[in-house]
Amino acid sequence: PSTPSSSKVVLITGASSGIGEATARRLAASGHRVVLGARRTDRIAAIAEDIRAGGGSAGHHELDVTSLESVRSFVRAAHDRHGRVDVLVNNAGVMPLSTLDALKVDEWNLMIDVNIRGVLHCIAAVLPIMRDQGAGHVVNIASVSGLRVDPTAAVYSATKFAVRAISEGLRQESRDLRVTVVSPGLTRSELTDGISDSDVREAVRNHMDIAIPAGAIADAIDYAIGQPLDVDVNELVIRPTAQG
Ligand code: NDP
Secondary structure (H helix, E strand, O other): OOOOOOOOOEEEEOOHHHHHHHHHHHHOOOOOOOEEEEOOOHHHHHHHHHHHOOEEEEEEEEEOOOOHHHHHHHHHEEEEEEOOOOEEEOOOOOOOOHHHHOOOOOHHHHHHHHHHHHHHHHHHHHHHHHHHHHEEEEEEEEHHHOOOOOOOOOOHHHHHHHHHHHHHHHHHOOEEEEEEEEOOOOOOOOHHHOOOOHHHHHOOOOOHHHEOOOHHHOOOEEEEHHOOOOOOOOEEEEOOOOOO
């Protein structure tokens, strides 16, 4: 079974800003039908309306990936509307960096809840649909922090290593699904707003002058989705040329 490669139904988590927003806009411009999910519904409503005003197909639905119920309702709304789910882009993520000895245990748990549990909740919600279809594509946003560990990023890196492990497991188990890991380097977005330690936040922001636009990551996602159905782009790493 195959889906028309021209217009896929694409669910995007964390679509209210940064990479998720850029991905929604890029994929809609490529002719895909996008469904935006995030907690800030005013934002996703406005982005979806802007996409429609430009001639694209976009819907939105409130989504908190830490709640399995919320994830199920997001996926159900998209499936009810379009009758299928071709692609899930697991993009929602948080990055409250700090050193381990700062003991910000609540922030460790938040990263685990959003970056790992959130990804698993979304996979759980779409997998039965994709199985019924006999096809589907899961795109998971990891990070260069999923390839290496830096000070202040132990827990964040752990969550992104986990995303890569989950992706590889899903790929091996699911010969009818395509699975892509996209690992961005420094990218302009709102991600550093969540760093509560002001010294760490300033240090990270000092590196941000070399950051690439979120559209660069969106282009990579668009490329992976646009390949023929028997071509599975497994892993893409996109970082600023000047990043160490
Ligand atoms: P942003 O902060 O701009 O976007 C993060 C998105 O995640 C927002 O739309 C936010 O929406 C959403 N989100 C956060 N928590 C939840 C939740 N519980 N439920 C649903 N959505 C949630 O950052 P980026 O665009 O940079 O981040 C996107 C992804 O890219 C993340 O996974 C991040 O780890 C990864 N990444 C980013 C890099 C960078 O340099 N920017 C580098 C490597 C990876 P809302 O608050 O409205 O719910």
